[in-house]
Amino acid sequence: MTNINKTPTLKIIAEIIGCSASTVSRALQDHPGISQDTKKRICEMAKKMDYSPDSVARSLQKKSTTTIGVIVPEIRHDFFSSAIDGIEDRAYQAGYTIIVSKSNEDYNREVLNTRSLTSNRVAGIIASVAQTTRDGQHFLAIRKRGIPVVLFDRVLEDVDVSKVIVDDYVGAYNSVKHLIDCGCIRIGHLSGPKHLKISNARLRGYKAALENAGIGYDDNLVVTVELDEKHGMEGVRQLLNLENKPDAIFAINDPVAVGAHKEIQSQGYIIPDDISITGFSNNPITEMIEPQLTTVDQHGYKMGQMAAELILDEINSDQVDWAPETRIVETELIIRGSTVKN
Amino acid sequence: MTNINKTPTLKIIAEIIGCSASTVSRALQDHPGISQDTKKRICEMAKKMDYSPDSVARSLQKKSTTTIGVIVPEIRHDFFSSAIDGIEDRAYQAGYTIIVSKSNEDYNREVLNTRSLTSNRVAGIIASVAQTTRDGQHFLAIRKRGIPVVLFDRVLEDVDVSKVIVDDYVGAYNSVKHLIDCGCIRIGHLSGPKHLKISNARLRGYKAALENAGIGYDDNLVVTVELDEKHGMEGVRQLLNLENKPDAIFAINDPVAVGAHKEIQSQGYIIPDDISITGFSNNPITEMIEPQLTTVDQHGYKMGQMAAELILDEINSDQVDWAPETRIVETELIIRGSTVKN
DNA sequence: AATAGTTATGCAAACGTTTGCATGAATTGA
């Protein structure tokens, strides 16, 4: 599509007013060296012509953009879209725009994304890494070029950049503590695959809460499952088959909890009267089932905000070597009907 | 944060190789006028230094970017994040990046967003308008400057730009026809506010399907509700209070359907044996409830893809006056347990 | 009236590309 109306530039305004482009530039910036009269004339004309500065040209000259690059494994996913939302809000407040790209859980595409973003001279990159990403060289290389990098949620342990993570341990601890406070004494746990950091952190939280309450740990009450609904159903069956059944379930995440929820009900138990249950993540589903699920909010939106704040701090710092910083987002226990009668 | 390693540029490579920047530029573009030998030396060096061209500088010189601007009312919302996903995929394939901004359902912010995007010299803008937007001047002005605009889903009727919309009429028709095919003969409709286009289109589809099947239209079976779960519950109560109760419900959207779903079950009716029910949108919730909800997929992802395709066509066209085009996305009926026993 | 100081403005370079044109070297054909 070709341009019909020409976009106004400094030079065009300058010609109309009868001055130089520098004067127009300075007038628009309210530079002290320009007379009130000229300023007024120029500003009026600029407004009349609906002038807006060419950020491309400005970025070239300033050698920096006001754009933040974002890389996520998946866009169409409540947690990530919430995070993007949080990033956008903070960026918008600071006058920045965001370029969103997704890796599709593919390491190679993630590397390509970083190249594209650096090529676009973004002021910084916020990323949550793909499941297939093991190595963080691409992020380190960017950082060495002076572009701040913030990893959030899915971070790489051994990569020395700023990070925003959630405290899974505390989240799990509080969740289990809540079950105990509700009077449950035999709490089962549907745990995740052992190679995942979150599984271990949440399992530790579970154990600590039990110990703190003086409840003995029972190996039979912990079942390891994959992170989806189907496995939640299967896992909980094992627990319901025990002769000494649990009176509560702490599930590693919401899909697993939803699976358990269904299975428990289809076996005729009443939630929360017979068995209480809690999940993790605060997915939208948790509000849609009956009774609604008590869960741990991971605050995707909040994490996005914090990641944006962190990167803006780093961008605006003039320190040559900003030490990477890790910020931890507090989880929040959302108490609903699956643990408390309403 | 300050730069430590300098980013390689054409000039730097030129100095190392001992030629001019133009030669490097041409070599990297595989320009015919450069000798094989020089090309090889230059390309190797560029790779070694991990050179990637400065898109900012290139955009300035070429007077065009490879960035598409996206404006949505809300990011954290399944339909919109799916649409963004679809846009990203197509854009990525074409070598474009996307800038995502949200209006927060606020007309003024939407106008600001368009300014920011044009200032960033995006190649085109894809938008879904805010609820408070009545006037489309801001989009027309952009288009007059030669920047293609594509509106999707929430479009402005009187604004002459390209559009991607869904056929609500057909979607509703098929949904109701399905209920009829399942043997239902007394089909209630939870309709939406009368000033919304979607309400009317879906209502027309409902009526047409009935008429086509020779089923008389009964005013008592249509209840107007707000578009959320709570009103779905309230609305369906009216229908269940009729002495001649419906044997099926077609709800204007999924939240309303979910509300109705809950209410129907809590009154002791069995879905779909006593009453069948269908929604609209294919929100993730629809798969999470028991029985799962038959619904109409609006294909947010597909709409995003189509919007991206449309804008890329327009960007790559050299026609001075590209006639706006409207493309209609076919809805798809997703049949699940709320209408058919499994 | 001459100098110093102030005020308002313009010039030109720079940011990193791309590309039309010019130039010089090498090759070809007679």
Added chain:
DNA sequence: TCAATTCATGCAAACGTTTGCATAACTATT
């Protein structure tokens, strides 16, 4: 051997900004 042709490369301008420095026109001070 000379002109014509081809080949490889460089020069310089342009894209729209910003900004240090120079300059011109005043104003104030003596």
